[in-house]
Amino acid sequence: MRLTVLRLLVVAVSIAGCARTAPQAGPRIPYDDDGVCPFSCCTYREWTVDWDTDLRSDRRDDAPAAVHVALGQTVQALTGVVTTTKVGRATASRQITIGATHLVVPAGETIYLLRNVGGGDWKIWFNGVVDQQYIPNQACSGQQQTSDECAIQISVQPETVWWAKVQGPQGREGWTREIDHFGNIDSCG
Secondary structure, three states, rough: OOEEEEEEEHHHHHHHHHHHHOOOOOOOOOOEEEEOOOOOOOOOOOOEEEEOEEOOOOOOOOOOOOOOOEEOEEEEEEEEEEEEOEEEEEEEEEEEEEEEOOOOEEEEEEEEEEEEEEEOOOEEEOEEEEEEEEEEOOOOOHHHOOOOOHHHHEEEEEEEEEEEEOOOOOOOOEOOOOOHHEEEOOOOO
């Protein structure tokens, strides 16, 4: 009887050990960043319609048209979602501390890039934490080499899709990723 109970206990412990999940190797994709614009001066406000555009009922290219907006009209851009469809990668050349949460990244570790925020800043993922970090686009030189930012090298750029939720002149709303069909998006110029 004791031997049977012992065997059952060993089997139960073995099954429980197998049920544990391995640490996540990177962020879940697709990764949605709700309510954001993909560049520094991007803004949701009144946009001009520069080309006739169908606004979709959902954030899918095959979604039915919810409303059509025509050249010369104005629309109200309400919000948006930047979706990362493929993560980028950067590597630390030495141990560094990154982001607002002061994540310690050992030398040789991969930092996953979710999207470019603008001005050299990136939304990053490391060990389950989403943060933001400045990473220069060009190689650092001289005195800059000692900065933590210069210890990060981008090897793969992320791939993203930007969907904007827009309200047409008659109040009907829809989604578009044909952002180049609209004007007055950049508040810097």
